[in-house]
Amino acid sequence: MGTSVHCVTVISGCGDSSFIALGASLNTALSTSRPHRLPSTVVREDEPVLVAAAKAGDAAAFEELVNRYERKIFRLTMNITRNHEDAEDAMQDAFMKAYSHLRGFQEDSRFYTWLVRIAANEALMRLRKRRPNQFSLDEPVEGEDDLIPREIEDWGPSPEQRYAQSELHGILDQAIDQLDPDFRTVFVLRDIEELSTEETAAIVGISVPAVKSRLLRARLKLRQKLDRYMRDRKPN
């Protein structure tokens, strides 16, 4: 196990901006309708070799897998729980369970996806314990009207152009923090971790239509929150 001094590591899937110009023409917008996500930097070709070695009892191979995914798993557990202590516990227990059950991993999915399922369950368990009344398996009772945006305005220059990186990170953090846990969890699993709708439904314990409904609301609410910031910082 690595015992050397480790620096604080910043987790971000981004390198340079993937921003599609907000002022793009209709044709451009339509032809690029699917959101563009930057490729993950952690997927490596030797993962199956490491997994096989770890399953055979090679502790160093398992440690390498932990090194690769610990930051992403911490981001996941933080995003779901929004509580530092719970996020750490969930991450730690997820890796412990992964180690204990490694031989049962069938390799019909990526190791990381398997790990995300374990970690998401650990995080959800803690979230439900801490906020029993804020997490439900039912559909939201709000009507459809709250989803319809009012006073639509183009944002002009993108947030990356308008805000310093640290300021932008603060805005994103605050926006996701304010999101209802039901919506946030689905958004994190579907849009940040890129799990399928079916996988997300199985982890959260809700139906596929409920995942779709929550994802729609999460995306629109986050757009609305960013919209407020963009209007506050509208260039003269």
Added chain:
Amino acid sequence: MNCDGVIREISNYLDGELAAAIRAELEAHLEECEGCMIVVRQTRYTIEIFCNEQSIELPTEVRTRLHEALRRKIRNPGT
């Protein structure tokens, strides 16, 4: 399709999960409705920015505790 319909289908549209006929209807509406076009663009951008720009630190002490716990687990797998 009207503006409310676009909003209800926006997620399915961005995920490429709309049937061809409904997608064509939605895009026909977008060609005529600047407001909906802006909302579609901003929603897509919202997903991208969270996916690509969100940053959470893994503090050194948290990582150290994780590796210490794992080392104990590896030494005593039954615990």
